[in-house]
Amino acid sequence: MTGSAVADPRGDRPAGERVAAIEAVDVSRTYQLDGVSVEALRGVSLTVQPGDYVALVGPSGSGKSTLMHLLGGLDRPTGGRLVIGGRDVNALAPPEMATLRNETIGFVFQAFHLLPRTSAVENVALPLVYRGVSARQRRERAAAMLGRVGLGHRLDHRPNQMSGGEQQRVAIARALVTEPTVLLADEPTGNLDSVTGAAVLELLEQLNAESGVALVMVTHDQEVAARAHRRITMRDGVVVGDSADPRSAHDRPPSVDHGRPATLVPAPSAEPRSASGSGPGHPSGGSGGAAGATGRLPREIERPGGTA
Amino acid sequence: MRVAEAWRVALDALRANRLRSALTMLGVIIGVASVVLLVAIGTGTKQKVEQQVEGLGSNLLLVVPGRIEVGNAPVVSPLTLKDVDAVTRVVGDPDRVAVTVASGATARAGARSDFTTVQGVLETTPAVFTRSLARGRYLTGTDVDTSRRVAVLGDSVARALFPDRDPLGQQVALAGVRFRVIGVFAPLGQSLGVDRDDEVHVPVTAAQRLWGTQRVDGIAVKAPDRERIDELGDRIVAELNRRHPDTEFSAVTQQQILGVLGDILGVLTGVLAAIAGISLLVGGVGVSNIMLVSVRERTREIGLRKAVGARPRDIGVQFLLEAVLLTTIGGLTGMALGVGSALLVDALSPIPAAITWWSLALAFGVSAVVGIVFGVVPAQRAGRLDPVVALRTE
Ligand SMILES: Nc1ncnc2c1ncn2[C@@H]1O[C@H](COP(=O)(O)OP(=O)(O)O)[C@@H](O)[C@H]1O
Ligand SMILES: [Mg+2]
Numbered sequence: 001m002t003g004s005a006v007a008d009p010r011g012d013r014p015a016g017e018r019v020a021a022i023e024a025v026d027v028s029r030t031y032q033l034d035g036v037s038v039e040a041l042r043g044v045s046l047t048v049q050p051g052d053y054v055a056l057v058g059p060s061g062s063g064k065s066t067l068m069h070l071l072g073g074l075d076r077p078t079g080g081r082l083v084i085g086g087r088d089v090n091a092l093a094p095p096e097m098a099t100l101r102n103e104t105i106g107f108v109f110q111a112f113h114l115l116p117r118t119s120a121v122e123n124v125a126l127p128l129v130y131r132g133v134s135a136r137q138r139r140e141r142a143a144a145m146l147g148r149v150g151l152g153h154r155l156d157h158r159p160n161q162m163s164g165g166e167q168q169r170v171a172i173a174r175a176l177v178t179e180p181t182v183l184l185a186d187e188p189t190g191n192l193d194s195v196t197g198a199a200v201l202e203l204l205e206q207l208n209a210e211s212g213v214a215l216v217m218v219t220h221d222q223e224v225a226a227r228a229h230r231r232i233t234m235r236d237g238v239v240v241g242d243s244a245d246p247r248s249a250h251d252r253p254p255s256v257d258h259g260r261p262a263t264l265v266p267a268p269s270a271e272p273r274s275a276s277g278s279g280p281g282h283p284s285g286g287s288g289g290a291a292g293a294t295g296r297l298p299r300e301i302e303r304p305g306g307t308a
Numbered sequence: 309m310r311v312a313e314a315w316r317v318a319l320d321a322l323r324a325n326r327l328r329s330a331l332t333m334l335g336v337i338i339g340v341a342s343v344v345l346l347v348a349i350g351t352g353t354k355q356k357v358e359q360q361v362e363g364l365g366s367n368l369l370l371v372v373p374g375r376i377e378v379g380n381a382p383v384v385s386p387l388t389l390k391d392v393d394a395v396t397r398v399v400g401d402p403d404r405v406a407v408t409v410a411s412g413a414t415a416r417a418g419a420r421s422d423f424t425t426v427q428g429v430l431e432t433t434p435a436v437f438t439r440s441l442a443r444g445r446y447l448t449g450t451d452v453d454t455s456r457r458v459a460v461l462g463d464s465v466a467r468a469l470f471p472d473r474d475p476l477g478q479q480v481a482l483a484g485v486r487f488r489v490i491g492v493f494a495p496l497g498q499s500l501g502v503d504r505d506d507e508v509h510v511p512v513t514a515a516q517r518l519w520g521t522q523r524v525d526g527i528a529v530k531a532p533d534r535e536r537i538d539e540l541g542d543r544i545v546a547e548l549n550r551r552h553p554d555t556e557f558s559a560v561t562q563q564q565i566l567g568v569l570g571d572i573l574g575v576l577t578g579v580l581a582a583i584a585g586i587s588l589l590v591g592g593v594g595v596s597n598i599m600l601v602s603v604r605e606r607t608r609e610i611g612l613r614k615a616v617g618a619r620p621r622d623i624g625v626q627f628l629l630e631a632v633l634l635t636t637i638g639g640l641t642g643m644a645l646g647v648g649s650a651l652l653v654d655a656l657s658p659i660p661a662a663i664t665w666w667s668l669a670l671a672f673g674v675s676a677v678v679g680i681v682f683g684v685v686p687a688q689r690a691g692r693l694d695p696v697v698a699l700r701t702e
Contacts, residue, residue, distance in 0.1 A: 063573065101616070102616060115609055130617040131617070135313075181552050
């Protein structure tokens with residue numbers, strides 16, 4: 001053993017298989033709201049491979065953002081197993097989660113979330129601050145990254161001096177300045193007009209193609225979803241379609257994803273999960289059927305023993 | 309995150325909210341300034357009193373009937389000049405022994421009059437107590453031996469009775485009896501609110517005759533050296549006790565007087581500092597309050613910082629530094645204000661004020677501690693914020 005406190009998910013893999021960037025196995029997330037439980041995710045299994053381009057689609061409230069938060073280590077599952085960058089998040093304390101986010105994940109939010117009164121280059125450099133990178137190097141790397149998103153001439157502009165598209169480019173540069181393995185974008189064009197949005201999408205796809213960063217993007221745009229290597233459809237907290245999973249191929253027509261009331265979907269909680277859980281794309285996801293009746297697993301059970 | 313970086317972020321945050329930062333600091337500024345000023349006044353008063361007690365002369369031993377304690381009523385003295393002779397024998401040097409018999413009396417010169425303290429003394433007084441003359445001469449042994457009616461005036465008495473004339477050689481009536489002015493003291497100023505220049509010295513023998521008494525109120529001895537001063541006091545007290553078995557006598561040194569006065573003034577200074585400390589505490593509560601507001605206002609920023617890798621500790625430290633900066637900048641400003649007003653008070657009012665380094669160090673340290681104490685809760689709250697919830701906040 002290397003002394004790592006974290007379970008090594010590679011241990012039980014056949015040799016030669018690619019190491020997943022993110023692996024979620026029967027993951028659930030239940031919110032407690034004034035004593036009422038809201039099951040936002042009810043047993044989701046999915047694997048994000050390095051360099052992937054995954055489009056996450058589904059009606060509003062289906063759990064896409066909740067899933068993105070989990071995949072990015074911003075939140076923890078209430079059940080199931082989630083391994084990010086080879087580390088089981090159930091075994092990580094909050095500071096370790098923060099470091100994990102810093103090292104492996106880049107976020108792009110719908111609302112940009114740039115720091116006001118702070119220049120573009122300083123916004124982009126922010127993640128490097130928490131890595132202990134020196135101020136000069138931070139500025140260099142942030143400036144280079146801004147150049148890559150086409151904002152080399154806007155280094156010292158503040159968010160309120162930039163258009164929405166430019167602000168989102170700054171946010172993308174910030175997400176990528178740490179050279180993460182996965183870029184998570186939750187409706188990145190939701191606050192942009194269609195022309196600007198298209199350009200931002202093009203940039204994201206280009207960065208994915210060039211730098212090999214895996215891109216997981218929540219989108220409502222069927223054309224965009226069709227361009228992705230892989231399309232995952234969610235409804236009512238479960239994955240109801242995964243283009244990488246042959247068994248859910250019948251779910252593929254785009255029309256399923258939009259605006260249909262949840263009640264029209266037959267048995268969404270049981271059927272699709274067991275289907276995807278045993279699919280070839282999910283080598284370690286076989287536990288879904290047995291434990292998934294409630295979509296929850298006690299966290300302790302999934303915690304690896306070697307936390308000492 | 310590096311510490312230097314954290315300082316910069318905290319400073320930026322304060323700058324972004326200048327007015328609010330300034331108002332928050334105001335509480336700390338007032339608190340620290342009042343601590344510094346009041347401690348300076350307390351210290352200044354203490355120093356001045358100490359100076360004056362020390363200025364009486366060195367190695368002084370005061371022998372009086374009764375016990376010297378705060379609040380004790382004075383005892384009518386059974387001492388006479390015979391006892392003074394006995395004490396002189398114990399001391400072994402007549403030049404080191406002074407006496408006083410004092411009473412209030414009206415001094416009159418022509419149409420002017422002044423109520424003052426008339427002290428019957430020996431010619432040794434200027435040597436035992438450190439006193440110097442502005443003009444004329446002091447009493448001589450012959451003046452005392454022959455009960456000559458000559459007087460040395462304190463500065464304010466001289467001014468009151470002879471505002472436009474040279475008092476030397478003039479006549480003054482003390483309690484109706486005429487004395488000739490032979491000297492005027494150099495001014496001493498105020499001590500504990502008492503005008504020390506408001507007195508007239510006459511030969512002790514003349515004073516006793518004036519009041520029809522044999523009494524001597526107290527004896528002062530200038531000890532030859534500091535080491536044996538207590539032993540000398542004991543011997544004098546023993547001799548007086550032998551001569552007057554019914555009366556208790558005390559011999560006190562300047563150190564003992566200073567100790568008693570120092571205790572009183574120390575308590576006074578402490579009370580003043582504590583009152584000022586309360587305002588500092590109130591300032592601290594203000595800091596805490598504003599920091600909580602700041603955390604709430606910047607919830608989204610906290611969420612974003614966490615999303616890109618800030619650990620709870622990084623966020624906590626950032627807000628703690630912000631609070632500490634608020635109070636230390638406020639503290640430094642308050643120190644400057646306190647020092648400035650202390651210097652003004654000292655220069656422009658009769659109240660003495662002395663800046664001591666420890667009061668500055670204390671005020672600064674307390675303000676930094678206030679920042680930490682009152683910043684911890686908001687900082688912890690910020691550090692523990694759930695990033696997802698924080699990012700969703702409007
Ligand atoms: N913090 C929360 N507390 C309670 N319920 C929540 C919370 N966040 C999300 N939900 C609920 O979880 C479900 C999924 O939400 P979300 O992941 O935001 O969906 P989407 O992004 O697909 O629109 C919704 O029913 C939503 O109301
Ligand atoms: Mg959403």
